[in-house]
Amino acid sequence: MRKLSAVIVLMFLLSGCKSDERILERLGMVQTSSYDLSEDQRLKVTSSIPVVNPESVSRRELLVVEADSIKEARLQFSRKTELFLVSGQLRNVLFGLNLTKAGLGNYLDTLMRDPSVALGVRVSIVDGDAGALLSKDYKQHADTGQYVDHLLEKEGGRNSIPQITLYEFSRDYNDDGIDPIAPIIKETEDHVVIEGIACFEQDRYRMKIPAADGMIFALLRGSLNQGEVALNLGEDGGRKRIVMFSSLGSQHKLKVIRSENSRFKVKISASIQGSVLEYTGSLRLQNKADRQELEKEISAKLSSEGNQMIRNLQQHHVDSLGIGQYVRNSLSYREWKSTDWNKVYPSVEIEFHPKVIIKDYGKYN
Known part of the structure; x- marks a missing residue:
């Protein structure tokens, strides 16, 4: 009788594990997301998801929606893909210039509250439309999101631009003795280029320090x-x-x-x-x-x-x-x-x- 009870309990435990099962091919691991202000003042969100299926011709899947908030955009994403979307692999968030001029405070607060988003995610500004830059394919790079991430990491290592994470940007935004900064990039015909350093007054973009002057800024800071x-x-x-x-x-x-x-x-x-x-x-x-x-x-x-x-x-x-x-x-x-x-x-x-x-x-x- 005891053996029968043990077998029944084991069967329940095994069946319970199935709900926590995550098959890699069914996961949509968002690596880069961009946020822009649309013409009708709504939030345009673009996310780049690597495709792990070896039989797929495409190396990534792009999802684009317009919503009133980041969380609403994620719900819309779920309705557009068969993948189970997760943010644990998010590396970089890109903000378009129009959105930075309007203020990033609410969006930063949402990202900071999300337990699945790491505090080490890089924050970058795009001189133009961030979604357009992320959506563009560059011949010499299979994944635009990874290309931008590696570019920022390399230049940050040389101190020509600051490497700013979600935590650092939010920390300086909430500090009354300093204003936040972030690297600013721009789309060209066949490359993404470092434009310089975006300077904020609280959560609003105010000016840019050209990339050529980045080292002088670093010496001052x-x-x-x-x-x-x-x-x-x-x-x-x-x-x-x-x-x-x-x-x-x-x-x-x-x-x-x-x-x-x-x-x-x-x-x-x-x-x-x-x-x-x-x-x-x-x-x-x-x-x-x-x-x-x-x-x-x-x-x-x-x-x-x-x-x-x-x-x-x-x-x-x-x-x-x-x-x-x-x-x-x-x-x-x-x-x-x-x-x-x-x-x-x-x-x-x-x-x-x-x-x-x-x-x-x-x-x-």
């Missing part, structure tokens, strides 16, 4: 272990003087000074070391005096461009460098809460003081 930058130092006898500074590392310091009239002054210092891989000027780098002269010229160029970038950020009311965090740490809780940082920030005197040291300069005769 924090310390670096690796990077490279090309600088135009002007002309010498009608010829452009270009220097390529590589293997770049820096130590970042920021000091907040408060004057008697309660105005703030901020000094950003950066001690920068690197290698000169290319130089087209007339200085002879094997001579110590000439190297020191080049160090001064590079420092002056970085200072000029860095201070101009700071002014531009202040004019657009975006604290992408997190100056407010340093000011907040220099004040008491009561003083900070009584300070309207959004109004104070544009008038804060901020100075960038870089000091460059050339570690080596290759082989020169």
Whole structure:
């Protein structure tokens, strides 16, 4: 009798496991999703799903719907595919420019609340229609979503653009001493290109830092272990003087000074070391005096461009460098809460003081 009871219990357990069964070919593992604002102000959602069936000609399935929310879009997706959709493999979310100008707060909140969406998902902005970029097929790349993901990972590793995750964007959005940033990309005829860095005021896009200035932004924002930058130092006898500074590392310091009239002054210092891989000027780098002269010229160029970038950020009311965090740490809780940082920030005197040291300069005769 006991044996019979045990067999019956085992049969119930085995039958119960069937409801949790997931067959790989029946799963739709969303890897990249894009969000745009449609012409009628609804949310247009596009999702790219890799096709694992070896007999399929297509390498991915694209689903496109218009809805009033992300969750409603997912319900509509389910009605358009035989696959069981899951978000555990989501790698990147792309937001179109029109949507970022309207504000991302509600959509970020939805993604953050979803337990199936990892906090390490990358956040990227598309200069244009994000769905159109994700839907396009590029001959040299089998999957556009993976192509974009690998491109952002590679450039982020070189510090030319920031690698921003869902957690980091949401953290900075909810912090009263810094505004969020994200890489911005653009569709071209046969490639996706890095456009630069999108800067936000709270959850709304305000301005873009060009990709060519990404390293200068990185020097202003924090310390670096690796990077490279090309600088135009002007002309010498009608010829452009270009220097390529590589293997770049820096130590970042920021000091907040408060004057008697309660105005703030901020000094950003950066001690920068690197290698000169290319130089087209007339200085002879094997001579110590000439190297020191080049160090001064590079420092002056970085200072000029860095201070101009700071002014531009202040004019657009975006604290992408997190100056407010340093000011907040220099004040008491009561003083900070009584300070309207959004109004104070544009008038804060901020100075960038870089000091460059050339570690080596290759082989020169």
